Amino acid sequence: MTATLRIGVVEIFKSEYLRTPNATDIASLLRVAESRGFPGMLGSLDSMHWQLDKCPTAYHSIYTGHVEKPTIILKTVASYNLWIWHAFFGMRGSHNDINVLDQSNLFDELRAGCAPPAYFIINGRQYDMGYYLADGIYPKWATIVQTIREPNGRKKAHFARM
Structure with missing residues (x-):
């Protein structure tokens, strides 16, 4: 059922939408992100449970997790203009964002040492790979920047709002 969907x-x-960004796309993503105050950002990363309203009864138990209804999981990376340039779709049932990230191919190129080039400077330090904005459940990797849940101070509040 999930394979067909x-x-x-x-x-x-x-x-x-579902294509890897080429060099021109990366340059555009980085340029716009920098103009919005996020130099080096490649997109926002998140997962969601997509409820299967028409799931056959025979499959309910294998597609039902903590949501208590049959679901499949969609993990995406989206740009500022909602271009979904990475999607991992179809894991069933009860998985959290870390399990889904582990199964997807988003960081395969990074692991192989051939991530898209993203050169930028923050606070006088030069970086050579981009990052993704994500919520707090994702691992603390150099390529994932988490939001600030309870920002204190003007700078942190501005970052969380943006």
């Missing part, structure tokens, strides 16, 4: 989603959206 996944194939359908990919066929419909792959040419415009």
Whole structure:
């Protein structure tokens, strides 16, 4: 069931949305992110449970997790203009963002040492790989910047609001 749904989603959206950004795309993402106060940001990373309203009864138990209804999980990276340039779709049931991230191929290039180039400077320090904005459940990796849940001070409040 999930494979058919996944194939359908990919066929419909792959040419415009579900493709890896090329060098021009990366440059554009970085340019806009910097103009918005986030130099080096490649996009926002998050997962969601997508409820399967028409899930056959025979599959309910394997697709039901903590949400208590049959779901599949969609993890995406989206840009400022909601271009979904990475999607991992179809894990069933009860998984958190870390489990989903572990199964997806988002960081495969990074692990292989060939991540998209993203050169930027923050506070006088030069960086050579981009990062993703994410919520607090994601691991504390150099490529993931987490939001501030309870910001104190003007700078932290501005960061969390943006």
